[in-house]
Amino acid sequence: MTTETSLLLPLIPFVPLLAALFVALGETEEGGRQAAFVLGTVPSFVLGVILAVQTVAGGPGGRPLILTAWGGFLYADVLSALLVCCTFLVVAGVGIFSFGYLRHDAERGLVTGAGSKLYYFLLLVFSAFMAWTLIISHLFFMFLVIEIATIAVSFLVATYKTKYALIASFKYNLLVVMAMLFAVMGAVFIFARMTTVDPTLSRIHVLEMGKLTSLLPASLALTIVACFVCAFGTKGGMMPFHSWLPDAHSEAPAPISALLSGLVVVVGPFGFARTVTLFAPHYSQVVVLAAALGGASIVIGILLALVQDDLKRLLAYSTISQVGYVFIGIGLGTYLGVYGGLFHAVTHLLAKALLFFCSGAIIYRLGLRRISDLGGLSRKMPLTAACFFAGCLSIGGLPFFAGFPSKYTIVLALAKAQLWWALAITAFAGTLTLAGLVWAGYRVFWGEESPKVAALPAGGRELPLSMTAPMLALGAAVVLLGVYPQALYPVLDGSVRSILGLVSLEVAP
């Protein structure tokens, strides 16, 4: 492993923080805030891409490259770089989509000028602290920045300040803090054991976790795994720690639901990959635990999704189901499993953000989100219909859509690990997911035209450009990754090598 100092690393969270300060303190109109938002997220995305290119290229002799800054306090391997890119891509998409969405809410009197200001400020703060989460090497500080990002998201969930939104926000805060306390306990157990071996140890470096896992006694290691599973399972919305997720998704504005499903839950698998996965090669119980919880998440999530009448709630339960695939893959601790898990995290992020944008588009035009109130929308909103189906088919795992190669990789990994029961669950739930989402899409877009949809004026522009552009970009990405999944191979391969390299495993695919 080669390490190099990088000046770009501290800049990545600094840019959105600066923009957040401008939004908070500047006396600008809506346009000024929007410009600040774009200037706060797009440069960080570009910096993330540069990081990814540097880390994928590797060090001398093709060895994995770790970029560091501030004496190793910040680091970036390929996985961090990949997720930094995803973070700013999704946040930029969410922000741009919100330009039109929030203006519409303001016209309806749902959001005030101050509310809009707070919205963009919190979005920028979230993106900065999400970036910190991905690049901070000190395990305890990682938990701290996760928590600050959580507080920002909880305020975003409560944007409308309705009864249910406030309760959802309260619950989200409460459960995530509880989860992070479990993570702290897990880290303390590691620290307590390691200080008996090395009394000079003063902190736990994320990249040194792999070395520590083999030094722990089995009973302690499994206790630590249980703590981390509780922590990152809650953050990722995995069953049975998922209860914050449907409420937060359904009560937040649609763009924030996209952020939650696309990005916030990714912190769970990221933390899982940095901690629990490193125990998997040494303890077979970890693999079984991850597969069992992931399997339960997949099946129960999709079954609950199928009975929902609220479109956003349906998508939220589908997220619980899809996150199960990610946890199963990453929990396997094999090259193929971790590759599939990370790949599915990325494809799900794109597809689910797209689906929530589509639900936002429907709410924007009609103010409705109950499936039973909708029907025959495809004639009035053809673009949204096309994007929605692209998202559904991707989540369902149909060939030529992004979800197919990622799910297929996880299935292959399960077969290779001979976890046939888990494979059967994923196959069964995959079919249900495809059928359920397509059925929901059919009822919304092709079913019998409801009176409210019939009253919608035909013709004219379907949505503002600021809402159409992110939807089209995500739709194109979902199809592109389905047709050409190799596009992500260098980054995913580097990420897997980076994770498994920490436990000195053979990483030949």
Place this chain on the structure above:
Amino acid sequence: MMTAEGALLVFVLSLSAMVFAVFAVETRALVTSTYWYVAHSCCLIFIYVAYGLYARNPYLFIWAGLCGVNTWILPFLVGGLRYTAKRVPRDERATRLPTAIFAVTAVAAVLAVRAYSSLTLVPAGSPIDNLDREVGLNLLAAVLLFAYGIIVLLTQRHLFKLAIGLLVMTAGAHLTLVQMAPGFFTMVEIEVLTKVMGTVFAMLYAARLLAERYLTADTALLLAGPEGHGEEEAQPGGASPAGRAEHAGVL
């Protein structure tokens, strides 16, 4: 290594912290509940100071100082516990369920530990390496406090009490840290302190808004109550009735 005298003092203080935590949760008047929480927090400060003195660990004095700041800010700052307690209706529907469950859990934990290892006041060697042979009473008390926090979070319905439960759980985590990882306190304290304070203030803000609009902070009443003040129309599309029913079951 801590002396038997110091360990006994810490144990007595831990028990006091636990009793005050129970009072903070059980008291229906929220302002009184805040003062019980302050008493609970003061016990924590004394524990850190006692640990610092007996274990000769200077980090613990810093930690005690930070806990002191925490003890002042959380209850007494604008937006904190007392401020919220004055603006939120009292917990009329409080049950004794969390404490009953906790009592059973505590007895079961003591019996389980006694069955597999011995309970000692001062464990020999590192607490983490000896768990199969001997368990320190102080460690058990810390873990039980953590467990009580979880039980409160799972059984209480009043938003203010949920915030108290979270703080009790955090206190349990702190005390466990003291037992298990001496020498690493400042970083952990800063982390836990900042995190929980920010979150608790955010949670109390939500509780005040809800109490202001719906005149209760009891989630059971909030979720069962009528659609107050036309607020639901604020949500584009409105939440579905099925979704609302699920809310009631989850929190």
